[in-house]
Amino acid sequence: MKQVTCAKCIACGAETDATPDVGLCPKCGGVMDIRYDYAYIRRSINRQILENRKVFSMWRYREFLPVPASVSFPKLRVGWSPLYRADTLAARLGVRTLYIKDDGLNPTASLKDRASAMAVAKATEAQAGIIACSSTGNAASSLAGNAAAAGFETYIFVPGRAPKSKVAQLLMFGAHVISVQGTYEETFELSRAAIARYGWYNRNAAINPYLIEGKKTVAFEIAEQLGWEMPDYIAISVGDGCTIAGLWKGLTDLYQAGLVDRLPKLLSVQAAGCCPINRSFESGEPMEPMAEDTIADSIAVGVPRNPDKALRAIRESQGAAVDVSDGDMLEAMRLLGAYSGVFAEPAGAAGTAGVKKALETGVVPHAATVVSVVTGNGLKDADNARKAAGEPISIPPDMDLLVKALGHIAVPTKPSA
């Protein structure tokens, strides 16, 4: 693995070998970051090589990933999600150019598949038998699915509030599921204690530095799908901070390897009812925990475990923080569905809600080119989709009743040819 040099603490700068089971800093307990030899990567890869490559998944970018050649890639097809140019939606929002990156089309329907696929690769390298994590839902089901395909057992800790369909999904993947009657914070702490006790491979994103290395692949795809022309802004929903940190890691990887020549600004979009990272970014004060008061369960993280990497990503990119209400997210779900054909869960639509708000407040200029990442599929949360969607017209099978019902909405009367 010549591309990787070491793991380095982002707090105290201590360096360790990049073994597959790297956790928090052995010296200060800080979060570790996997470091690369970009001179080596620059010699290994260029745009031409990538464009001729026939692997269409996150593993397309193997030169940037911390997986030795001896480890076979996990089986589920994660990544290479579509990037849609959304002109109609752009016009509705009042922005010149808008792209939607639909990461809800991953195997278990969220961006978290990128991290879980990486966890499976590293657990394979570590010769682990069992992988564990805590999650608000998407990390859980993605771990369960990716691990099942690769033959690993999983122990997964979810907070009691996780939507039923998300829990069902991971039970279907054969995971051992522990539903914790408490907050995400309490769920996380219980999983940490259990992982330490039982020696499971740790897929908690804020502890295992490799997971961000999986998430960063979304940046590679955006860049390549845009022909290596960086947008002005990338908007993404933020929960524990690992996803936006991964996005930024990928972008800076590309810059350091000479594949792109400028970097976009990041929009960190949090739920107004749970926005501790955005508050800290705006106030400049250390992060304070918040309640988890939002329908967007996937980003309802009152005590983010990785604020430092996230805050650094927003700052380094000269980005901005945008808080959106539950109503903003439900509206963004309707806009995404009706004008771009993409069905997002509330947290998945948060990025787009943030773009709308940032345009309204002048944070993003109307002439900008913006990418909004949809991080999870709306099918994961049917209850909130129904809240946003309203009800169908319900009638008995009778043409006269139908005509009467349709009378209330505009109906063309052009006869059939």
Add this chain to the structure above:
Amino acid sequence: MKQVTCAKCIACGAETDATPDVGLCPKCGGVMDIRYDYAYIRRSINRQILENRKVFSMWRYREFLPVPASVSFPKLRVGWSPLYRADTLAARLGVRTLYIKDDGLNPTASLKDRASAMAVAKATEAQAGIIACSSTGNAASSLAGNAAAAGFETYIFVPGRAPKSKVAQLLMFGAHVISVQGTYEETFELSRAAIARYGWYNRNAAINPYLIEGKKTVAFEIAEQLGWEMPDYIAISVGDGCTIAGLWKGLTDLYQAGLVDRLPKLLSVQAAGCCPINRSFESGEPMEPMAEDTIADSIAVGVPRNPDKALRAIRESQGAAVDVSDGDMLEAMRLLGAYSGVFAEPAGAAGTAGVKKALETGVVPHAATVVSVVTGNGLKDADNARKAAGEPISIPPDMDLLVKALGHIAVPTKPSA
């Protein structure tokens, strides 16, 4: 469109021009079939050309599709779903080689996206403004999503029993939804009358012959993903008959164009509680309607509208009919999830349930190579997923209680390294 010659009635043989609004046979009311000039196609395409093509969607196979070059392809990325080799699941089922084609990874999470994308292409060609259909759910949401992305309005008729998450999905796409308090048959008839009255573009698969032309792309992908080596069997769930008919059309297209040199046998898998096509196949008698008594709502079609093409497909392929119970499908959902990492809705798992049963009854030999098509994602039907999945372990956030709870299941005691 030199590849298309005409539309031909499968009942009386009458031929018409292949205009974009072809419906049932103007002479006898039979189902029409789009016909091709295979000599022309043979000159236009070969394996080499395909393998070098960079389009990874159903439109990769444009030489086989009835869309003129002047029509731009719809925007959502439909098709090129993954084909997984599932060795662990194969071993559990007792078959030498098993592949899972996960068509639940389409944009609206079912194979029906292939038909809806084709409907959008043909509606574009027809310069229609509104598209309509009736559906048990998946055709509806796929039409709603694909049409929304392309800027069409939609009127969609669903039976009252359609799962809530499916209805929410299509409402989110901005569709006008009519929930009909009746059977699928009654829903279909009401949609037919409304389409005639209002002149909407008709996306009902049993009437519009182009939809099968979209569905057939699943066959092209299976063939190419297997390196043009046909499997012995392809198992697929059957509702109104259009999907298996489309699969067979694609397979025979490939054969006639010289891209494959043999054809697989088809396994037509229906729910035991609603299997009119399989009954007719086995008895040799004309099809009789049945009740719609199954949890697999996507294939609960008591009066299939396209039995002729489906029956012909099973017969011509020297295939077999397999009926599976609701319990068989729930078990197949668990097997697919736990041993291949694929989450299917009940109808989506029916194919795999059918493979299991066909192996047990000797219909399929253990030495066979089998492809099972998963036609829809399990997230579409969380209620049934929960039925199959069971419940998580629910505990307060307390380590002692966790250890006690895990005492009931095997837990390794190897300490952390």
